[in-house]
Amino acid sequence: MRKPTIQDVARRAGVGVGTVSRVLNNHTAVKGATRETVLKAIADLDYTPNPHARRIAGGKSYTISVLLPVVTTEFYVRLLDGLETAFQEARYDVAIFPLLDRSRLERYLGSHTLAYQADGLVMATYNLTALLSERRVRAQQPTVLVDAFATNVDCAYMDNVTGGRLAGEYAATLPGELYAIWVETELDQLFTTRVFEERRSGFLGALGAAGRTLRAEFTASFDALAARNAAVTLLDGAQLPCTVFASADLLAGALLDEARLRGLTPGQDVRVIGFDDQPWAAARGLTTLHQPVEQMGYEAAHLLLSRLGGFRGPPRARRFEPRLIVRDTA
Amino acid sequence: MRKPTIQDVARRAGVGVGTVSRVLNNHTAVKGATRETVLKAIADLDYTPNPHARRIAGGKSYTISVLLPVVTTEFYVRLLDGLETAFQEARYDVAIFPLLDRSRLERYLGSHTLAYQADGLVMATYNLTALLSERRVRAQQPTVLVDAFATNVDCAYMDNVTGGRLAGEYAATLPGELYAIWVETELDQLFTTRVFEERRSGFLGALGAAGRTLRAEFTASFDALAARNAAVTLLDGAQLPCTVFASADLLAGALLDEARLRGLTPGQDVRVIGFDDQPWAAARGLTTLHQPVEQMGYEAAHLLLSRLGGFRGPPRARRFEPRLIVRDTA
DNA sequence: TTGTATGCGTTATCAG
DNA sequence: CTGATAACGCATACAA
Numbered sequence: 001m002r003k004p005t006i007q008d009v010a011r012r013a014g015v016g017v018g019t020v021s022r023v024l025n026n027h028t029a030v031k032g033a034t035r036e037t038v039l040k041a042i043a044d045l046d047y048t049p050n051p052h053a054r055r056i057a058g059g060k061s062y063t064i065s066v067l068l069p070v071v072t073t074e075f076y077v078r079l080l081d082g083l084e085t086a087f088q089e090a091r092y093d094v095a096i097f098p099l100l101d102r103s104r105l106e107r108y109l110g111s112h113t114l115a116y117q118a119d120g121l122v123m124a125t126y127n128l129t130a131l132l133s134e135r136r137v138r139a140q141q142p143t144v145l146v147d148a149f150a151t152n153v154d155c156a157y158m159d160n161v162t163g164g165r166l167a168g169e170y171a172a173t174l175p176g177e178l179y180a181i182w183v184e185t186e187l188d189q190l191f192t193t194r195v196f197e198e199r200r201s202g203f204l205g206a207l208g209a210a211g212r213t214l215r216a217e218f219t220a221s222f223d224a225l226a227a228r229n230a231a232v233t234l235l236d237g238a239q240l241p242c243t244v245f246a247s248a249d250l251l252a253g254a255l256l257d258e259a260r261l262r263g264l265t266p267g268q269d270v271r272v273i274g275f276d277d278q279p280w281a282a283a284r285g286l287t288t289l290h291q292p293v294e295q296m297g298y299e300a301a302h303l304l305l306s307r308l309g310g311f312r313g314p315p316r317a318r319r320f321e322p323r324l325i326v327r328d329t330a
Numbered sequence: 331m332r333k334p335t336i337q338d339v340a341r342r343a344g345v346g347v348g349t350v351s352r353v354l355n356n357h358t359a360v361k362g363a364t365r366e367t368v369l370k371a372i373a374d375l376d377y378t379p380n381p382h383a384r385r386i387a388g389g390k391s392y393t394i395s396v397l398l399p400v401v402t403t404e405f406y407v408r409l410l411d412g413l414e415t416a417f418q419e420a421r422y423d424v425a426i427f428p429l430l431d432r433s434r435l436e437r438y439l440g441s442h443t444l445a446y447q448a449d450g451l452v453m454a455t456y457n458l459t460a461l462l463s464e465r466r467v468r469a470q471q472p473t474v475l476v477d478a479f480a481t482n483v484d485c486a487y488m489d490n491v492t493g494g495r496l497a498g499e500y501a502a503t504l505p506g507e508l509y510a511i512w513v514e515t516e517l518d519q520l521f522t523t524r525v526f527e528e529r530r531s532g533f534l535g536a537l538g539a540a541g542r543t544l545r546a547e548f549t550a551s552f553d554a555l556a557a558r559n560a561a562v563t564l565l566d567g568a569q570l571p572c573t574v575f576a577s578a579d580l581l582a583g584a585l586l587d588e589a590r591l592r593g594l595t596p597g598q599d600v601r602v603i604g605f606d607d608q609p610w611a612a613a614r615g616l617t618t619l620h621q622p623v624e625q626m627g628y629e630a631a632h633l634l635l636s637r638l639g640g641f642r643g644p645p646r647a648r649r650f651e652p653r654l655i656v657r658d659t660a
Numbered sequence: 661t662t663g664t665a666t667g668c669g670t671t672a673t674c675a676g
Numbered sequence: 677c678t679g680a681t682a683a684c685g686c687a688t689a690c691a692a
Contacts, residue, residue: 005685016663021687031661051447052382052391053685056668060687061382065425077400080428095395095425098410117381224554224583225610253554261591280555335669346679351671359677383669386684390671 004045013041024049051093055117064094064304065118069125074278075293076124079147082297083122090305092119099126120304122146125193142307146300149317154307156300156318160195163289163322164202167245167273170324171203172210174271176241181218181230181251199247199275215239220251227254235262240269243330249276252286256329271330275322285328296320334375343371354379381423385447393423394634395448397435399455400428404608405623406454409477412627413452420635422449429456450634452476455523472637476630479647484637486630486648490525493619493652494532497575497603500617500654501533502540504601506571511548511560511581529577529605545569550581557584565592570599573660579606582616586659601660605652615658626650 006024010017015034022030023038030038041047055061064087068076080096087094095118098104121143145155171178180203183196207213216237220230231254234244246252252274259270266272267285274281274288281288299318336354340347345364352360353368360368371377385391394417398406410426417424425448429435435456451473475485501508510533513526537543546567550560561584564574576582582604589600596602597615604611604618611618629648 006687007685010663017686018663018665018688019661022662025687027688029661034662050386050685052385053668054687055382056380056386056670056684057686058688059668077430080400081430084428084430084434094427096428098407098414098426104414223610225613228587257558257587280553283555336671337669340679347670348672348679348681349677352678355671361677364678380669383684384671386668386686387670388672389684 004047008045009041009047012045013038060119062092063118064092064120064122066094066096066122067099067124068096069099078293079297082294083301086298086301120308122300122304142304144300144304146297152315154303154316156296156303158291158296159319159321160198161202163275164199165206166324167289168203168206171243171245171273172207172212174243176243177215177239178212178243179216179234179238180214180245181220182247184219184221196247203245227251231255231258243271245273247275249274249278249281249288256284266329273330277325287327287330288325289322290325291322292320334377338375339371339377342375343368390449392421393425393448394450394452396424396426396452397429397454398426400430408623409627412624413631416628416631450638452630452634472634474630474634476627482645484633484646486626486633488621488626488650490528491532493605494529495536496654497619498533498536501573501575501603502537502542504573506573507545507569508542508573509546509564509568510544510575511550512577514549514551526577533575557581561585561588573601575603577605579604579608579611579618586614596659603660607655617657617660618655619652620655621652622650
């Protein structure tokens with residue numbers, strides 16, 4: 001059985017297709033009674049408009065493309081949650097285009113694949129300023145950056161400098177030596193994220209302002225093994241009691257493990273401040289920085305929606321701040 | 331500047347739109363020379379066909395929807411890689427629709443959103459047999475299940491029973507006591523995955539066949555903290571030397587950590603067999619089961635493509651087997 | 661307030 | 677082998 005079309009609905013409701021289209025799109029100018037009739041016909045037939053036809057006729061497909069790095073991290077799940085919630089409320093569908101690698105990015109941007117045919121585009125995390133200024137993206141459809149900052153398009157970003165500063169200000173009040181573990185950034189220019197540099201600069205700035213210095217810094221790539229190695233190295237040479245700022249909860253968790261193995265008491269011998277507030281952080285009593293990731297996604301979606309609604313103003317930037325959550329470990 | 335249409339191409343090439351459409355779709359009946367002219371015009375204009383118009387006119391949009399659980403796991407990255415590769419080779423676009431929670435699933439299946447309007451549908455992991463038999467999915471468009479088994483639609487699945495059996499057969503040859511750590515399954519019926527039950531049944535079956543038994547079993551949810559707790563509990567009561575089958579590398583990694591902290595030598599005092607072959611497994615010398623995930627995705631894509639190509643046969647099931655990789659830890 | 665006609669970009673049909 | 681032209685399902689300008 002064929003899917004019902006707007007024609008079927010019109011026929012059944014005894015009205016013209018124009019009227020059906022109007023109630024579909026809330027074009028106010030429809031009498032209450034006929035509106036009801038149409039709505040009933042729609043319900044009876046279980047009719048849903050064909051988005052392809054909509055797109056081709058009206059220029060809108062009610063679809064948003066999200067270019068998302070496929071990083072197996074809680075962060076992106078939460079970001080997606082915020083984005084999806086907002087778009088769903090506005091009755092937009094969102095399709096994810098996973099950026100598995102650089103070649104995929106090129107393909108999505110270069111060719112005019114489906115990603116490119118949506119009403120709007122959300123790009124997450126990458127530093128695409130160069131591409132944007134070449135207007136390989138700009139010209140085509142409304143775009144918003146999320147978890148990234150730019151001056152030439154709307155964006156919603158996390159202020160990691162402030163996050164680092166909050167950690168630094170708090171750490172400066174604690175007794176004993178100060179240490180830090182940073183996450184190494186990646187190599188590829190395009191795929192580089194500067195969040196860790198930013199956390200570092202905020203942290204060091206706060207320490208400086210408080211007249212304190214780091215006794216030593218360590219570095220680890222973002223994986224469990226490297227995290228553990230860094231924890232071992234740090235504790236082997238650490239002067240206790242001490243405070244450690246681990247710029248990601250993954251690092252903090254490994255440090256907690258290692259401390260426990262050495263019979264050290266977190267929050268006493270070793271104070272630990274993490275960053276991310278992972279789901280397990282509360283259970284382990286980890287003092288850390290919570291990021292309003294969902295809100296950032298939600299707001300990014302609304303920036304885009306306002307553009308789709310016709311907003312024409314200059315690029316807007318929305319800043320989000322991490323929040324220090326003090327628990328047992330520091 | 332407007333996107334070029336098939337009209338623009340036709341005009342520039344000095345041919346009719348019908349001819350352009352023919353070269354676009356490889357409708358053979360085009361003379362070599364005109365074909366070249368058209369191709370050149372397409373390249374000059376950087377023309378790409380509008381999938382929406384394609385869909386509405388010819389019933390095909392060359393777009394595939396993938397319904398994917400948003401789980402922060404290497405597994406899905408690899409799966410996506412396999413799927414994307416195959417579809418790209420066939421010149422299909424793929425859009426991912428993230429299944430953040432059950433309500434989203436309902437929405438994608440129930441309403442006729444874009445996800446539902448693609449030429450084909452790939453559903454990953456969930457046990458959708460019920461939904462499928464209600465033909466809430468079946469009727470609409472060609473569908474393939476990946477990382478899930480069903481008899482009423484095409485599917486490509488991982489044989490976790492065999493994986494467990496391979497682990498069991500190998501473990502049975504090792505000296506000392508035998509232990510295992512399993513992953514707890516989730517609560518929601520629909521979102522439940524049976525992979526861990528399957529690994530368990532395969533493992534226990536192999537042990538039974540070899541006349542050996544487990545001295546104790548442990549359970550952990552799928553997170554770092556639970557993994558560590560399980561490792562601690564196990565080693566606290568373990569009789570050494572022993573062999574432990576950890577039904578996920580995450581668990582195996584935690585066990586390795588804990589063993590090291592206690593000064594035990596993996597592969598000697600404690601033999602460890604993991605499951606997944608995570609990226610770090612080789613570096614840590616973890617004996618584990620490797621799953622051909624990319625191949626599974628690739629094959630699933632081809633099952634769907636054959637349907638799109640007109641294949642009408644009965645549902646096909648493709649089985650994939652994990653492979654035991656013996657390294658240092660066991 | 662509502663119906664009708666036209667156009668959107670493409671494929672398919674049918675002459676030529 | 678190729679060029680018109682009619683659909684496809686919908687939105688919208690225009691007329692009533």
